[in-house]
Amino acid sequence: MAEDTTRIQIYVDSNRLREADSTINRLGLTKSAVINALLARIAATGSIPFSLTLTTEEMAMEKATRLGLTNTGGKILATNAEINAALPEPDNDDLYTDDDFHK
Numbered sequence: 001m002a003e004d005t006t007r008i009q010i011y012v013d014s015n016r017l018r019e020a021d022s023t024i025n026r027l028g029l030t031k032s033a034v035i036n037a038l039l040a041r042i043a044a045t046g047s048i049p050f051s052l053t054l055t056t057e058e059m060a061m062e063k064a065t066r067l068g069l070t071n072t073g074g075k076i077l078a079t080n081a082e083i084n085a086a087l088p089e090p091d092n093d094d095l096y097t098d099d100d101f102h103k
Helices: 014-026 031-045 056-066 080-086
Strands: none
Touching (some): 014 031
């Protein structure tokens, strides 16, 4: 009895596909076999079989972008420490001193 199949079409990043293809081919598999294995695992476990979180580097870059640190002279800021070091020094001229509270 023939297996009931459905054709799917998706859009993926060309570079990512090329990189993945290289690995898939070295393993002697096809993209179809890999996707079928992924779908079978999802159906069997009721979950995605890998973590869908950002890497430390991706989180740091997102934070740097939020803080306006997009021009870092070509340096990739990969940790919170690197981001903090790249932040400009705060302007402390507007801060109160202890004397301001004891008048």
